Amino acid sequence: MINKRLLIKNLLAHNDENSFYDKKRKIDISQKEGKAKFLKHVCALSNSNPKNNSYIVIGVEDEDNKIIGVDFFDDSKIQNLINAYLTNPPIVQYENIPFPHLPDDKVVGLVTIRANEGLTSLRKNIWKYYGGSVFFRDGSMSMPKVFKSDIKDVNSKIVEAIESHAQNNIEYTLDGVFDFMQKRQDYNPKYIVFKEYFVLCWSGEKKQVKDETFYSRVDIELINEQVRLFFSTLDEVAISYDADSFTIVEYVQLGLQKSYKYYPLERTIISFGDNANYQIDSTLIFNPPQFDKKILHHIYNANNAILEKLKKGQVLNNNELNDLNNIPDTYLICYLNLFHEAIDKLNEAKPYLKSFPEIYTKYKEVLRILRKVKYS
DSSP: OBOHHHHHHHHHHHOSSBTTEEEESOOOTTSHHHHHHHHHHHHHHHHHOTTSEEEEEESBOTTTOOBOOEEOOOOTTHHHHHHHHEESOOEEEEEEEOOTTSOTTEEEEEEEEEOOSSOOEESSOBTTBOTTOOEEEETTEEEEOOOOSOOOOOSHHHHHHHHHTTBOOHHHHHHHHHHHHHHTGGGOOEEEEETTTEEEEEEEEEEEETTEEEEEEEEEEEGGGTEEEEEESSSEEEEEEOSSEEEEEEEEEEEETTEEEEEEEEEEEEEEOTTSOEEEEEEEOOOOOOOOHHHHHHHHHHHHHHHHHHHTTOOOOHHHHHHHHTHHHHHHHHHHTTOTTHHHHHHHHHHHHTTSHHHHHHHHHHHHHHHHHHHO
16 A cells, blocks of 8 residues: 555655656646646646556645645545546546645645546647647646657656555554644544554544534544545534444535524545455535525625725725625525526635635635535
8 A cells, every 4th residue: 555645755756747747836626727727737647658657746846846735625526527528537536645744734635647548638628728639748748749659658667666665564554643643632533443454543523412423623544545534624524433434424504694504515435345445435415505585685795895895905894894704605605596606706705815814714615615516
């Protein structure tokens, strides 16, 4: 089993970006330009490496390989995006890799790309790239090229060596458990061993609601691979497990006018097999709450008025500041109730919400929910 943290270190140490490896400071697939560039790189790496894995490491400075990290990204439906835009799509996996020196809410993103047999191309137009375009790696660049049938497999031995030097061992596993238990000591850390092989650590702040138990500030890591499977500071999470699996049910709090309810968003089951393999299955179980359209029109217009004042640099009064705190959630509710332009307004608000850290955190949580809803 590959220790993904060690794999990232080996990739960064190997040499600069090349035909099997790319690094990015960040990606943004919520915007059309960022989505198009990400698809271009996936397409190019898949075509340039038909016989082995390719990788994109996200959260690294380009000049000096400094690991700065990015936000936890739990879009389990990223393969749906790949399938929608690429012909003969590769198998793509996005994993969140914690590093000890990073803040709790930061990880390094690791995208693993495994090509299918045959050529990968854009299925349809996106941003400035045309449907039918074919991309290859030219050194550290992803470039459109005319397909040549004589692609030489020059990377398999190099990639195999890098992956071989990243194999996990008992020392890495024990160090990972000790690090987690120490780091999360304020949130009741626990570890569970599945099938005498997999070590899963998890922690959370316990909350009892009638007969049900929920957790907040949840962190879940598969220590064997140094992969963070789940991280949330805001949402409520229900956790259960047996000898073969670990189940997470994530809830989101939504409501209007100080009346809120928890709604189940997604169920994730991590199943551990006897053959030293595991599988993660996520199912969206979200039924969007419906509200009175007249009330929503009033809130939507009020949000838009606040946004216009922010754009003009005008000072908000106390009531508007209180409403500003709820703007990400209320725009989300409006969108879920068929106010389609609410997404555009939410995107317009992004640069202004960055000045309010707590509100900006809510904004990022809303984007995460929207990704799940859209690609499911």
